[in-house]
Amino acid sequence: MAKDFATREGDFPKWYNDIVIKADLAENSAVRGCMVIKPYGYSIWEKMQAALDKMFKDTGHLNAYFPLLIPKSFLSKEAAHIKGFAKECAVVTHYRLKTSDDGKGVVVDPTAKLEEELIIRPTSETIIWHSYKKWINSYRDLPLLINQWANIVRWEMRTRLFLRTTEFLWQEGHTAHATEAEALEETKKMLDVYTEFAETWMAMPVLKGLKSENERFAGAIDTYCIEALMQDGKSLQAGTSHFLGQNFAKAFDVKFTDKSGKQKFVWASSWGVSTRLIGALVMAHSDDNGLVLPPKLAPIQVVIIPIYTEKEQLDSISERVQIITDSLREKGISVKYDDRDTHKPGWKFNEYEFKGVPIRIAIGPRDMEAGTIELARRDTLEKNTYEWEEGVEKIPGILDDIQSNLYKRALKKREENTHEIETYDEFKKVLKEKGGFLMAHWDGTTETELKIKGDTKATIRCIPMEGDGKEGKCMVTGKPSKQKVVFAKAY
Template sequence: MGKYLTKRGEDYSKWYNELVVKADLAENSGVRGCMVIKPYGYAIWEKMQAGLDKMFKETGHENAYFPLFIPKSYLSKEASHVEGFAKECAVVTHYRLKNAEDGSGIIVDPEARLEEELIVRPTSETIIWDTFRKWVQSYRDLPLLINQWANVVRWEMRTRLFLRTAEFLWQEGHTAHATEKEAIEEAELMMNVYADFVENHMAVPVIKGTKTESERFAGAIETYCIEALMQDGKALQAGTSHFLGQNFAKAFDVKFASKEGKQEHVWATSWGVSTRLMGALVMTHSDDNGLVLPPKLAPIQVVIVPIYKGPEQLDAISERVAPLVKELRAKGISVKFDNRDTHKPGFKFNEYELKGVPVRLAIGQRDMENGTYELARRDTLEKETVNEKDVVARIQFLMEDMQQAIYTKAYDYRQKHITPVESYEEFKDILENKGGFVSAHWDGTPETEEKIKDETKATIRCIPIDAPEEVGSCMVTGKPSSRRVLFAKAY
């Protein structure tokens, strides 16, 4: 269980990999670079999906589904887009197998080559914009606000569970608008939706900003992002929203008749988050004992562990606990009564601590006599004795209190690890010895950005949206700079 985890301070990477596997979130599969998301991990992802899907629909978006396969010719229609994804594409060339004539096994039938190769989607802009051409005729058809929940494939060589896998799950939104202003507003809206979800459901504080030109999504005019900080001082991009201008509309000839009767190209956005959020959730909150899950995303919010001798005591405890389970569920709190007789209470305590269950109740013979429960909260590991008539109210309070406490702890860590610097030497020292976000002046050129990346492995994570104008000098070149940007080493 948790006590057999590598400590974060010893090897953070190893701790993360062990925790994801031991907490039953995911495991490596027989397909290189791909993962199996186990039921407990998928239950967390389902809660993420449900929360995000509700927010999407509240902002007027509808779900649809588009093909997994994209004709190669589609991908080549937007030059910067294909350049950005070409090295990561999986390509389907044949459509049939056959038995080898020498009996050595199954081979690809050379006679079954496709007339045009199909790309397994790395993202769906091209197939969706080809479809939008048929859906958009008039200004009355706009805005078109579409989202899809899907899997995508990007052929990664170095993979890591949740953070970077060859296949991953995500949602991708694609919208078409009559004006540039509407499309920019949409891209900014979805960045704010993501920030709201990540902060208020995942309890992960984020910084909202825009990407530099070299870090933008392939084919975007502007990329908006939310950046989070992990406990090892590395940043993680938690979500992106892109203003695509008219690039894809022109590439796929998506036009509409305006109110004045003119034919105009639409304005576009795309935006997405993926199962990478699972990695962010684990790395932001968890400790050396295992997962720490915010109550809003915990598959099991309360677990009740009976401590008993013999079936008669278990039956009595079960009878006492049944109304509590019913009442908690009626209040929307997920609860599990673990009456397995194959594991001892100590094992169960460790198991649920490792899995990050927010609240654990224990009830034994003495509690039965006193009308009490022993309550333990996962984030602080504090224990208390609670009268059974107060236990529901106490759990309801803890659901909110823990959600806020987990966020506050992560926020305080993040704030302590935003360090302003003036010189390049100071910048290098902070990166090496403290980590976190480094706030520094940059001259705005891709050459300086690349030099910093080559020499320090740090990238510009974002140009913060709320960053005030501040006249200064680039820490590398000394050239004028009008505002600070945030650098960090990142996942």
């Protein structure tokens, strides 16, 4: 099996890193904290983009693009927003280089200093709301439903491939509405879109919930999120949707005239998911043999490997493979026929297994004689031999089965690692020994939340929207609690 790779049990962070590197998803770059997303990893992102983009369009959104650089003054217009992001902004101060005095290199030209520094966007609310002021005049201009696909920069202290990098790719939706109710509805609708994407496409179950004040987006009234449990028992925030109230409308003076002729501030939402989802995908499904990809997001769904000793054998195998690939492609399945003579079959088996290709077909001389093919599925590592035409017919069904099996498997793991907690002692014990999602009562104060974080490193991941709604007493202070909330150590 996999050799020289870390195991989940042995060293989870190393296991994760090994998969990302050796499955050729990404690598570190010359710039500290920034990664190169390699073609195989980028293909997964393209699949995610395509699915999400369609869902955004289907819910009435249009794509647009706003500048990478934001005037410093824009960022400071919303007080909470700047407070949250100030510490991690990259700043552009000059616009020209010149040859250094010794002639050997280039230096920043001090005469080319910008009058106002530009910030590389850590998120685009401010630059977008500056435009919205011009775009919105009447209730007829609303709702305004815009999304942008972009890169952003947040100067993080410690980075990890996909999970936290200085620059990352994402989408950010920014909407404006006439009423509070509409904006709130939009916020929740997009959270539902993310939930559906995570569960249907990524085969990753998520908890929907509301963030505590402490974890809220800088500038939001409320932040909703989806949280997923990784195989090491830590939680990962997979997407967020913010109800911004009128905070940005007021900061950028975005008003509209309603039907009765009155001037009103608009109501807003913003929502985003990033390339972090690729990290989530890796940690949700993969095993000690490498990456495991859900068929709906796999760049290659079926790989075909010929086994032969002589050219004549390869020729007759290739002839049959041509029929198989045509048939699969007609069904919309992505197929790769790897007939390279530079690698041996065994090497290829391991290669594609490590890269998480859902189904492998092997055809050798024995199969040609018997009229069969061997199908191997990545999720269970099962191998079966079928009469070849029958095997090909079964593939769409097997892909569907892998997709649903991965979801069920992940859901089962989450259920096994979700613990009902009554006392703080029990909380500490379970967190230390098992990890996972800990459901416990909390009095609703930031003070208590920070105490728990200080004691245990666990944070409130969310106040679940689909909780049991049973009242109780805070496990720390004994004060009343409306419902249990989800605690976990987080990425």
